[in-house]
Amino acid sequence: MLSNSVKRLFVRQIKCSIRTTGVRSLSAAEDVTSLTKPVEKFKGDYDVIIAGGGMVGCTLACAMAKDSILSNLKVLLLEGSPNKEFKLKTDYSNRVVALNQNTKTLMTSLDVWQRVEKMRLQPVRYMQVWDASSDAMISFSSSELLDDDVAYIVENNVLLHAINQELASSKNNISIIYDAKIAGYQLPKQDNSRVKSHVQMANGDTYTCQLLIGADGANSAVRKAMGVQYLSWNYDQMGVVATLNLAEECTNTTAWQRWIPSGPIAILPLDSKRSSLVWCTWQDHAQQLLKLPEDQFVDALNDALWKQYPRSGSVETVTSWTTSWLRRVGLPDGAARQLPPSIRNITPNSRAAFPLAFGHSTRYIAPGVVLIGDAAHRVHPLAGQGVNLGFGDVADLTAALSNAMYSGLDITHTAWMSTYESTRQRHNVPTQVMIEMMHRLYTVDLMPVVLARSVGLQITNALQPLKKMIMSHAAS
Numbered sequence: 001m002l003s004n005s006v007k008r009l010f011v012r013q014i015k016c017s018i019r020t021t022g023v024r025s026l027s028a029a030e031d032v033t034s035l036t037k038p039v040e041k042f043k044g045d046y047d048v049i050i051a052g053g054g055m056v057g058c059t060l061a062c063a064m065a066k067d068s069i070l071s072n073l074k075v076l077l078l079e080g081s082p083n084k085e086f087k088l089k090t091d092y093s094n095r096v097v098a099l100n101q102n103t104k105t106l107m108t109s110l111d112v113w114q115r116v117e118k119m120r121l122q123p124v125r126y127m128q129v130w131d132a133s134s135d136a137m138i139s140f141s142s143s144e145l146l147d148d149d150v151a152y153i154v155e156n157n158v159l160l161h162a163i164n165q166e167l168a169s170s171k172n173n174i175s176i177i178y179d180a181k182i183a184g185y186q187l188p189k190q191d192n193s194r195v196k197s198h199v200q201m202a203n204g205d206t207y208t209c210q211l212l213i214g215a216d217g218a219n220s221a222v223r224k225a226m227g228v229q230y231l232s233w234n235y236d237q238m239g240v241v242a243t244l245n246l247a248e249e250c251t252n253t254t255a256w257q258r259w260i261p262s263g264p265i266a267i268l269p270l271d272s273k274r275s276s277l278v279w280c281t282w283q284d285h286a287q288q289l290l291k292l293p294e295d296q297f298v299d300a301l302n303d304a305l306w307k308q309y310p311r312s313g314s315v316e317t318v319t320s321w322t323t324s325w326l327r328r329v330g331l332p333d334g335a336a337r338q339l340p341p342s343i344r345n346i347t348p349n350s351r352a353a354f355p356l357a358f359g360h361s362t363r364y365i366a367p368g369v370v371l372i373g374d375a376a377h378r379v380h381p382l383a384g385q386g387v388n389l390g391f392g393d394v395a396d397l398t399a400a401l402s403n404a405m406y407s408g409l410d411i412t413h414t415a416w417m418s419t420y421e422s423t424r425q426r427h428n429v430p431t432q433v434m435i436e437m438m439h440r441l442y443t444v445d446l447m448p449v450v451l452a453r454s455v456g457l458q459i460t461n462a463l464q465p466l467k468k469m470i471m472s473h474a475a476s
């Protein structure tokens with residue numbers, strides 16, 4: 001019964017949220033040839049225009065500058081925000097990401113990782129995830145599983161700065177314009193045509209290109225102009241972030257995540273004294289947390305990390321039976337666990353909150369256009385996968401395009417674009433589904449659901465090959 005009602009809810013949400021967002025943005029959309037003549041403010045023609053210079057768009061530009069074939073392309077990166085001067089401060093930024101091994105490999109190949117290491121990053125060598133509604137937990141340790149670090153915590157602005165530094169020192173086929181608000185697009189209609197995309201800037205400038213890449217984030221205007229279906233819903237949740245000062249200094253290479261009924265609270269290590277918070281909770285609660293005086297916010301956080309939530313007797317009985325059975329058959333029973341750190345205080349004014357939503361573009365490509373990063377897919381941050389998926393897009397896009405050009409194919413040939421789309425969707429869609437299932441499973445407080453997820457977690461924790469499989473998918 002329960003599964004039927006959950007299914008109905010899911011189907012209803014899908015029906016409500018499938019939106020055909022595509023209106024080709026400029027009025028003469030189908031007659032692009034009429035605009036190919038330079039107009040008054042025509043500013044230039046490029047092989048590739050990347051719309052959006054966030055972490056994913058900048059990484060793509062860097063990868064294109066470093067690839068021996070793609071570095072012959074004339075590329076323009078348009079970023080709407082100003083080019084802020086970066087200075088590494090003693091205080092950590094409140095915006096951090098957990099990066100996986102695949103991202104490390106990509107960034108190392110671009111010489112970006114070395115620059116991040118020179119600034120700062122923190123390796124995660126152990127991760128513990130536990131359920132507040134039962135005794136179930138799962139842990140991942142680098143020594144047991146990967147013989148390498150589980151993840152790396154890096155501030156968004158440190159990573160972006162490292163990418164931009166590398167971009168500046170690479171081959172000069174990339175032009176970057178900051179403060180460049182794009183107002184609309186006019187896209188070609190047919191595959192493999194010679195018709196170019198037109199990019200209309202808010203200040204009246206226009207550019208043309210053969211290949212347009214939408215790296216313009218979750219509200220992507222490129223995606224809207226493509227007219228593809230976009231499946232999306234809001235979680236009515238926000239991620240509250242802050243920089244935390246720990247009560248005691250320690251090695252601090254553990255990432256902690258406690259699932260409480262309102263959502264997960266993650267404490268990610270920064271250095272021996274500090275960690276970064278991502279507290280996912282309902283919108284009203286998030287707003288309240290932001291308004292609390294800082295000392296009361298810390299009390300609320302320590303409470304959420306340590307508080308004993310009401311537990312069902314049946315769940316307790318079955319999970320303790322599972323623990324003893326696991327012990328009897330010689331499997332890890334999850335009884336040995338580490339205790340999370342206590343928080344002393346937060347770095348003043350480091351709190352902020354970000355809305356959380358799901359988004360999936362059914363197509364990543366259209367004639368002469370490709371989507372990457374959050375423009376194509378958006379996930380709940382509970383598994384720390386969002387930007388890692390975007391960096392995976394960058395790696396696969398550059399490989400597919402470079403191979404295609406090496407074989408003499410055109411820059412907008414459907415063959416490489418379809419390869420890119422299918423390769424990425426084969427990875428991204430199952431990841432999105434898994435994250436969505438976890439979110440749904442852990443925001444329900446009904447006894448049978450708590451029971452099923454707790455026993456599931458205990459058994460997963462006991463089976464090393466299964467944990468290895470999860471980690472290798474999360475790392476790729």
Ligand SMILES: Cc1cc2nc3c(=O)[nH]c(=O)nc-3n(C[C@H](O)[C@H](O)[C@H](O)COP(=O)(O)OP(=O)(O)OC[C@H]3O[C@@H](n4cnc5c(N)ncnc54)[C@H](O)[C@@H]3O)c2cc1C
Pocket residue numbers: 051052053054055056057078079080081096097098099180181182183215216217218221239240241278354355372373374375381383384385386387388389390
């Ligand atoms: C609380 C929280 C925690 C997270 N933690 C993690 C984590 O641990 N690990 C992880 O992998 N991911 C994490 N994520 C997800 C991650 O932050 C995103 O996936 C990532 O920022 C997406 O990068 P992007 O470059 O695709 O898009 P964005 O960062 O949105 O960049 C898009 C860029 O396009 C520009 N742009 C948009 N429109 C225009 C326009 N019209 N004209 C010109 N420029 C434009 C914007 O200015 C922006 O710079 C987290 C997200 C949240 C909210």
